[in-house]
Amino acid sequence: MFKNLLQIWIHISFSLKKKFIILILTILIVSFLEILSISTVIPVLTALTNPQFLLEIKIIHFIYSYLNISSINVLIKILVILFCISILVACAARLFLTWFQAYLTMKIVNQLGVKTFRNILYQPYRSE
Numbered sequence: 703m704f705k706n707l708l709q710i711w712i713h714i715s716f717s718l719k720k721k722f723i724i725l726i727l728t729i730l731i732v733s734f735l736e737i738l739s740i741s742t743v744i745p746v747l748t749a750l751t752n753p754q755f756l757l758e759i760k761i762i763h764f765i766y767s768y769l770n771i772s773s774i775n776v777l778i779k780i781l782v783i784l785f786c787i788s789i790l791v792a793c794a795a796r797l798f799l800t801w802f803q804a805y806l807t808m809k810i811v812n813q814l815g816v817k818t819f820r821n822i823l824y825q826p827y828r829s830e
Contacts, residue, residue, distance in 0.1 A: 721806055732795045739792035746785045749778045
């Protein structure tokens with residue numbers, strides 16, 4: 703399998719190799735965003751089931767006192783809004799990643815097809 707990938711890697715242009723590296727970095731960023739969106743589920747569920755427990759968490763208590771939030775319900779609304787935003791950002795990133803993968807695949811297949819066609823077309827003519 704790696705032998706086939708290496709052969710493909712040799713035949714694609716430098717610009718597509720750069721885009722492939724960008725794809726790898728995009729995959730890592732989208733993975734991080736997915737982890738972030740999944741990790742926001744627990745504070746939201748905690749806020750909905752036991753809102754007073756939120757104030758026992760040091761970071762949330764610091765934010766609560768720093769922003770001078772008047773009630774725990776406002777804090778719950780803020781957490782739910784942040785949860786929704788993180789889900790939307792993760793979905794948008796996944797959508798972009800899917801598009802970028804399809805785009806790069808199309809470019810690589812196109813370039814390999816053109817090279818193959820050119821090699822077949824420019825073969826020396828043999829008469830029998």
